[in-house]
Structure formats: structure tokens, C-alpha cells
Amino acid sequence: MGRSVGNTHNLTSMGWKLFLATLLALLSFTRFIYAAEVAPLSSGSGVEPADAPVSVGIDEYSNIGNKGPWDKPVTSLDGSRASKSTTDHATLEELQGPFYSGPEVTKACLGCHNKAGEQFIKNKHWTWKYTHPVTGQKLGKGVLINNFCTNAKGNEGMCAQCHAGYNMKDSNFDFSNQENIDCLVCHEATGNYYKTPTTTGNKACSVMFEGKPPIDWTKSAQSVGLSARSNCGACHFYGGGGDNVKHGDLSSALFHPTKAVDVHMDEAGPNFSCVICHVGQGHEWSGSRYQMLAKDEVGLARKPGMPRETASCESCHGDQPHPATLTGFKLDDHTDRVACETCHIPRFAKGGVATETDWDWRTAGRLKDGEGYKLKEYTQGDGQHRATYKSIKGTFKYDENMEPIYRWFDGVMHYTTIDTRFDPDEAVDINWFNGSPADPDSRIWPFKRMHTVQPYDKGNNTLVYMHLWGDDDAAFWGNYDFGKAIKVGMEKSDIPYSGEFGFIDTYSYWPINHMVAPKEDALACQECHAKEGRLKELPGFYMPGRDSNRWLDLIGIFAVLATLLGVLGHGALRLILARRRG
């Protein structure tokens, strides 16, 4: 939580904790805070709630992960909730410790699991590298630019909090040293484990390291098991800078979801863990948005427990999942061209946690009394206040219970990378894809679209790496100077930079796969089969209920009206003439 800025005149009326916190803030920033400047938010009393709408300092990711009870999801589909593990790690001699660091624990893990290290150092969670099998593009967190915090590259000191390893401080990390694998972040179950940035960054960021209880490495080591949602979610639910910021369908609402939020992860129901769908062996899991199976014809409707290589709906449900009724047959008739997700995830960002939809970097760097600050003016469904402005990042918009946008998608994601030159007069698609009604391998998929205005190299027409994190005078977070941050960010990665930056509109597209609704909440036909339906803007094919031929309708209606008038005229004439005849 950011610390509050109190009204100095009313200090005596504030709680002493708040006073101390304020004093600490004053001392640590060695700057004087004129509370009067931010008075509108403290409306008289001078005492602000814990979630004060304005707070100073940087506390990104200081609050990620599951703070509540650890979930105990089902990790195999054998119908039994009891653990089938053959080992109680708590009693293993090798795990009695005491341990004082992560690598020590890892060493103990690899002592028995002597193939796990080899396996894991090939995994994306460790390498942050991915070569796309279709496009050949070099991707992965280590190099990509997104339209959230933009780039992990060069900012590893901060971003490596979500690297499944220890001590990744910069791009020169030793990817062959297995002792730096972080087994615990994925496998520990005490819920008291956490990761902090690997370097300290600007002094404004010090709050991220404060108030953390020491990790009990021994207890954590003894608690290990198959990953719970809380393990995966600690990073994946917080992508992009906070809860559900990035994906829209992956949020803290999935730690303990209800049926309405996700029918499979429903804690009172099937209570799936992530790996029930993201199946894998040898520390490799299926399901990646870089290369998706837009239409799964490989692993159709295998029985639970049978090997399957995909994380698709079809791998369990098949491509004829609907009941054997007339309606069911017609619905099955859709599966070749409409992704399951399209109808079965009618809305995302459910469960009270909003997702970011719009980010404007141009406003970043505004200060209050020389300090970076945050405005929390969006209150989401669960009552939490979300930052609508951060000095370190700019302005945000949020939305929840959102309708996705729909596109034909062939599963192959293309990326605008640091070396892609683009036309600056048009918005840049951070990622893009093909797909069309003519391509039988593509289907209509739901997406979250993220819009951002972010810096780019005005001379070279490329995106830029920004130096956000560091204790130098160029790191944007603390110094708030785009020019310096971009220059250093590009230099660190040996990327040519023209020296001039501008801002450009970018879009990114996030396929929606999670937050599957109970079947009674699935999209009704007329949500799409209507003139103003959800697929209104998806051209190129004829859809009943949406499409018609203007001319045919005009001629048809004319013919019907002409017939009506004709018979009415004929009848009227008969009547009149009959009357005349008497």
C-alpha cells in the first residue's frame, strides 16, 4: 500500500501510525510534502482510508500473489480429492534444512529430482526465449515489447520477480546455472513465499522491499507439491503491472473462483488446477499464446488421464460436445468455424477484478511536490481501488465484465519486435494474426484488445526499449525523463536509436480462454445472429439473422405489398361495380 499524505495541520488528529508513516515518507524522500495540495481527497477529517486514492511512491508488484488462503485444487481427474503423492516432502531428511536461501533449497530439490534441472532450463519460464515454430520470430519475455510496461529487457532487476529463477539482475543472466532455478515459486504451498525485485532500483521504489516478513525457506521447501492456482497465479494473474491488467481473463478472482467466474476452476465444484488443462510432462506444458491451436483436431475428446498435448477445450470435450438434440446438432455445426471460447466466455474480467483497456504513457512523469504519485479513481467490483494514474506509467482506463471483440484467428501470433519498422501514421499492432472465413483452419475467437499510447523511435520508426528500473539518473521510474530512459534503454541492448522519440498508438490482442461460464450463461444465438450483434463487424461471410441482401428484401417486400394492393384494389373494384349494378 502506498503511504498516505495527511493534512499537516491536522496531524494531531491522525492516528500515530499514519503520523509515523508520513514522517517516514518525509525522511526517506527528504522532501517536504504540502498536504494542502492534495487536500481534495481527504475531505476535512484529514484521515484517509488505507486505500487512499492518492498515494506517493512506487509499489508496483509489492502486493502480488495470493494473500489469502492457498487453494488446494484438483491436480488429477481421478474423481478423488485425496492427495495421491507418493512422497511427504515434509519428512524427507534432505529437506530438514535449515535453509537460508533459494539456491540452497534448489540444490536439495535437484539432489533427488536429478532430471528436473535439465528439463527446466529449457522452459520458457526460465529462458524467457521462444522461437516461433511457424514464423521463426525470436520471441519471449526476454526480448518482446508489449503495450503495458513495454519491455522486460534491460529492466530485469524489476521484472525478474516473475522469472522462475534467482538473481536475474540483467540480460547477462547465466541460463545454464541450475542452482538459480526457483523451484519454490511454482511448488511451495505455505503461501508465505514471495519474490522481490532482484535489484533495488530508484530510491522511490524502496517501498517494494519494505514490511516483508523473512521467508522461512525450510518450511517452504517442506511444503512442496503440484502447483496450485496460487502458484501459477502469483505471476500470471498479475501480468502487465497488476491484478488482471494484461490478460483480462486471468486475475486474482481465480484463486478461489465461484462457478460463475469459471466453471472448471470453481472451488466448490471441479476446482481444477491450471495443469489439468495445461497438461505436460518433464516441465513443459501445453498452451501458449505465441502458437495457439485455433482449431484442435489433434487431441479430440480424450478420456481424463489419457495423454494429450493440447490445452484446448476439444481435447476433453471433442468437437461435438452439445447434447443430441436438434439445437445440439446445430450448435455442433458451429464448432468447425467458431471457437468454443466465443460462446462459452461471453464476458471476461469477471469476479470483481477489472482489467486495463487503455494506457497513455504520455501523461507519465507528472509530480506532486517533486514526488511521483498515484490516483486511484476506479473502484472495481470487489471494492478495491485501481490506479487511474501513476507518475511512473501514465493514465489508465479499466473495464470489467467485458464483452470480447471477435476476430478470425488461425492461431499463429506475429509480433512487432524491436527491429520491426512501421508506418508511424498508422496505429501499430503489437501482435497480429491471420484468419479468414476462407481458411478452414481458422475460427472466430474472442479477444481482449488493449490500446496504448507509448513511446517510439521517431527517426527509425521502431518501438523502443525503455530503461525503467535502476538506481541511476536515467531510469524512468524515479527520474521521469523519457529521453534519457529511452536512450539508455536502447544503448543497453545495442539497438540503434535516432535520439528522437514520439508517441504512437498501439494495439495488442489477447486471446480469451479462461473464465469459462456455466453453460446456462453461454452466449444465446441472437447475441451474434442479429443485425447489431457481437459479430457485426466481422465481414466476409453470410450469417443468418445478421446478413441479408438489400435488393432482394426490397423486391420481396415490394412484391408482397404489390400483391396486397392488387387484391385490395381488385376486391374494391368488385364491390363498387357490384353496388352500381344494384
Next chain:
Amino acid sequence: MSTRYVKIFTAFERFWHWTQMSLIMVLIFTGFGIHGFYHVMDFGTQVTTHVVAAIGLIVLWVFAIFWHLTTGTWRHYVPTTNGLLKVTRFYAWGIFKGEHHPYRKAYWRKHNPLQALSYLGLKLVLFPVIWISGMLYLLYGFWGAGDYAGQSLQLVALTHTAIAYAMVVFVIAHVYLLTTGDSFIEHVKPMITGYDEVELTPAEEAYLQEDDPHRIKKE
């Protein structure tokens, strides 16, 4: 020559007519609903109702075709130019002057030439085209090879829609022509009771009385 009430619409024919009429009404109503003209029912219910009614109609048609062929009723629809002009002239001219309908119904030929030609057109053109386009529409997933970009689905859909308009035109004209007799009720009655006033030659009357006595209504 005597005028007698003769059964010219058998029970099956009447059942066929009224069931077909009801199903076509349901199909027109749900069809134009699916087309998006109104939103009385949700789309899924409309489609299901449309499909159920269509399957019902197809089953009925199978029986009706069988019946036409086996009973020889198909002969009623054989087109003829004999009297066609007279009937046409009547509807365009004579009817306004209070002339009598030029056609005299025979028990073996129940439709006037214009009527027979219209029904033949309905049965040989409109019905098959809407029937086939509807089947193709419904089963697009099986023959379309997943291609939704091509024109084939649109062609099928538009053909189906075009015939649907033609059906509405037919229904309007059909219902209106019921008013051109002595009275609307009198004109509808035969399709309910089965009996209509028919002029019989003595030979016909003798034949019917001898061979098919139940076809002549007892006075």
C-alpha cells in the same frame, strides 16, 4: 345434368391441406423472424421451430407425393390451355360485371385451368426450390467444406429468402381468391367438409351412385 354435393376432397387431402397450411404459416413466421424482421422469439427457438416445422412438412410431402401418385390425383394438376383464357378474362374483366365463373367443376377435375397451373407451379417450382435450398441451408456444415467466404451459402440463403417472399405472395392471392365465389365461407367449406357442388351428367351421377355412392352427399 343435375347439381349434387359430391365429395371431392378426401380426408387425407383435407388433412394434408390444413396441416401444410399451418406448417407454412409457422415457417413463414419463424423464417422472417430468423431473417431479422421482428424479434418475437429468441433466435434459437425460431430456428428450432423452423426446422421442426420443415421436417414435419417434408414428411407430409413424402406422404402427399405418394398419395398423388397412387391415387391418380396428380391428373388434376395436368396443365391445360382449354378454358385458361376464359378464366383469366373472368378475373380480369367478367368478375367486375357480375358474370358467372366460366369454369364448371367436375368431380374428376376439381381445379379451374388457372388454378391448376398455379398449383402446379407451386408444387413443381416453389416447393422444391424452397425445400432443397432449406435442406442445403440447414446442412451447410456437411457440404460447405468449412468455406464461409465463398458465395455458396449466401446463394442458398438468398434463394431460400426469395422463395419465402413468393410464398407470401401466393398465400395472399390464394386467400383473396376465396372471396371471389358466392361467399368466403362457401368457398372454404369444401376443404373442411370435403363436399362441393358439382354438376353431374346423368352418366356421371349414375356411375357415382352405382360405384361410389358415399361420394354423393345424401340430400
